[in-house]
Amino acid sequence: MDKFHEHLANYQAQIKKDVEKRLAFIREQIDGPGLNGVVVGISGGIDSAVTAALCVRALGRERVIGVWMPAYSQPVHEADAKQLAEAIGLNLVTVDVGPAFDALVPAIQSVLPLDDKTKGNTKARLRMTVLYAVANQKGCLVADTCNRSEVYVGYMTKGGDGLADFNPVESLTKHEMRILAKELGIPDSIITKAPSADLWEGQTDEQEMGFTYEDLDRLLITGETRPEAMERIEYLHRISEHKRNLMPGI
Ligand SMILES: Nc1ncnc2c1ncn2[C@@H]1O[C@H](COP(=O)(O)OP(=O)(O)OC[C@H]2O[C@@H]([n+]3cccc(C(=O)O)c3)[C@H](O)[C@@H]2O)[C@@H](O)[C@H]1O
Ligand SMILES: Nc1ncnc2c1ncn2[C@@H]1O[C@H](COP(=O)(O)OP(=O)(O)OP(=O)(O)O)[C@@H](O)[C@H]1O
Numbered sequence: 001m002d003k004f005h006e007h008l009a010n011y012q013a014q015i016k017k018d019v020e021k022r023l024a025f026i027r028e029q030i031d032g033p034g035l036n037g038v039v040v041g042i043s044g045g046i047d048s049a050v051t052a053a054l055c056v057r058a059l060g061r062e063r064v065i066g067v068w069m070p071a072y073s074q075p076v077h078e079a080d081a082k083q084l085a086e087a088i089g090l091n092l093v094t095v096d097v098g099p100a101f102d103a104l105v106p107a108i109q110s111v112l113p114l115d116d117k118t119k120g121n122t123k124a125r126l127r128m129t130v131l132y133a134v135a136n137q138k139g140c141l142v143a144d145t146c147n148r149s150e151v152y153v154g155y156m157t158k159g160g161d162g163l164a165d166f167n168p169v170e171s172l173t174k175h176e177m178r179i180l181a182k183e184l185g186i187p188d189s190i191i192t193k194a195p196s197a198d199l200w201e202g203q204t205d206e207q208e209m210g211f212t213y214e215d216l217d218r219l220l221i222t223g224e225t226r227p228e229a230m231e232r233i234e235y236l237h238r239i240s241e242h243k244r245n246l247m248p249g250i
Contacts, residue, residue: 003222011176015183019054022168026058029141029166036139037063039131041161042084042092043198044068044077046181046190047145047169053088053184054168055143065134066092069127071101073198083187097126120199124160131164141165149174149216153233154240155197155209162243173220174213209236 001009011018030037038055042048048066055064068081085092101123108114114122131142144164146156148171156162172180174195181191195205195213206212215229225233 004218007221008175008179012179015179018180019057019183022054023058026055026166026168030059030063035141037065037141038143039065039067039134039138039140040143040145041127041131042066042068042081042090044073044080044084044190045193045195045198046177046186047147047150049080049084049088049186049190050177050181050184051143051145051167051169052084052090053181053186056088056090057184061089061091064090065138065140066090067131067134068092068094069097069130070094071096071098071123071126072201076193077198080187080190080193084190087185087187095130097123097130101126116200120197120203121157121160123199124157124197128160128164135165143168145169147172147174147177148220149213151244152220153209153216153236154243155205155236156243158243173217175217175221 026038029035037059040048040052040055042052052064052066066081066085068078070078081092084090104122104126105114105119108122128142134140135142142164144161144167146161146167147169150156151170169177169180178191196203197205197208209216210232211226211229215225216233219225219230219233
């Protein structure tokens with residue numbers, strides 16, 4: 001077995017201990033300051049599924065609100081979001097951000113044209129606005145769902161999914177997220193589908209990043225990967241440093 005698979009096998013072997021550690025962390029974040037619970041954006045993808053499942057286990061279903069926010073989303077993601085809610089006993093509500101997005105984009109475009117990526121990032125920031133409205137009102141924290149692989153290359157929207165109040169999965173690579181997802185009883189359709197931010201039609205993480213999660217996770221876990229992938233990964237890491245630090249000020 002190579003170093004990469006050996007690491008994943010070790011993670012699998014101590015998964016129960018890892019889950020307990022994350023549950024304790026979530027309870028500390030919420031009960032420490034005496035808050036009511038957690039709000040999580042539910043996309044139908046694996047990262048939000050794992051985050052929500054950990055929060056439900058840590059706090060109980062009454063203290064977790066999952067929010068599905070369609071805006072021209074693929075039907076498969078809605079079906080997966082609903083299947084997830086059934087599987088883990090999540091209180092899932094829907095806020096359609098499509099009409100707000102449809103009003104906002106032309107208003108900005110009256111000043112300057114926006115490309116697909118900027119529109120997609122605007123959608124991600126609109127979703128975070130909704131999560132904070134719910135958190136304000138209910139005395140909750142917003143859980144962030146970005147995993148270690150995404151954070152390393154800055155594959156997240158600044159002011160959107162890139163920053164919330166606490167993150168119970170930040171130290172896990174995408175491969176470890178898949179192992180944890182199985183442990184938590186996340187439906188297989190969510191674990192096996194191609195990761196996508198679904199910010200525009202046909203988008204997939206690996207196509208947009210220009211390397212695979214295996215390339216990225218091999219580097220994070222073993223320090224080595226395909227040379228062509230390494231160059232691009234380290235380039236994206238360098239130019240996204242600003243997303244991993246609080247804003248500079250003087
Ligand atoms: N050096 C610097 N120091 C401080 N700030 C700097 C900066 N360079 C840019 N910035 C600021 O950052 C902005 C660019 O950052 P940002 O708005 O995030 O935009 P950007 O990094 O260009 O795009 C976000 C990427 O994340 C992907 N994404 C988004 C959402 C979810 C997921 C997912 O799969 O989970 C992935 C999305 O597909 C896209 O590729 C600039 O407009 C500027 O305001
Ligand atoms: N349609 C949506 N409704 C609610 N929240 C969303 C939606 N799309 C994205 N989000 C929020 O933004 C986060 C990042 O989105 P993204 O779709 O990239 O991640 P993911 O689906 O959890 O995992 P994956 O990268 O495997 O698709 C999600 O984890 C979720 O919290």
